[in-house]
Amino acid sequence: ELAGLWAQGAEHARVAALFAAASGDQRTIGEALTVLARLELLAGRPIEARETFGRAIPISFRADDDRGSAKGLIVAVISDNAEEAHRLLDLAEALLHRLGGDVELEVRMRTSRAEVYTRRLDNTRAIAELALVQELQSQARGVDDPTLVRTWDALGVAQQQAERYGEALTSFDTGLRLALATLGPKHPETLNLLGNLGYCLIK
Secondary structure, three states, X not given: OHHHHHHHOHHHHHHHXXXXXXXOOHHHHHHHHHXXXXXXXXXXXXXXXXXXXXXXXXXXXXXXXXXXXXXXXXXXXXXXXXXXXXXXXXXXXXXXXXXXXXXXXHHHHHHHHHHHHHHOOOHHHHXXXXXXXXXXXXXXXXXXXXXXXXXXXXXXXXXXXXXXXXXXXXXXXXXXXXXXXXXXXXXHHHHHHHHHHHHHHHO
């Protein structure tokens, strides 16, 4: 329903989310607040988005809404509030143990956690998370899936920051080959990988 309203305009979806947040069902409230946080973020109101997100997480967790809580963590990372996202890493770890078979959501969760670690320059943990993401994506979608391009790039960045240049070159090269084959030579992600590979060679 929210997706349909979004096509009519962001304000329609925002009103629907607010209405759902006023319901008595904890799972619905948590999901609605998460949607509202995303809308506020898209509307250029990051402070309001963080406050709404902060309300959504504990509600979703109490309602055992793993999916809603996972989306909340992703909102925190997207909003560039690394400090706030860091506080939720323990929660994210608990959620991952309860997801059980939801590969797509686990990939999103671990990618978000890796981004938080990368911003904190905790490269060892970032590399471990991204290596697992790469493995999960390869098993679920195949090694030639274009969604792996960003994973290889992020893995290479973390390895480079850790001064593991040989591994970083391998990751950038693998990602670049995949990007050229699936996205084309002029795609922004292809060009970004090419730049990162060149910078790593210089280092």
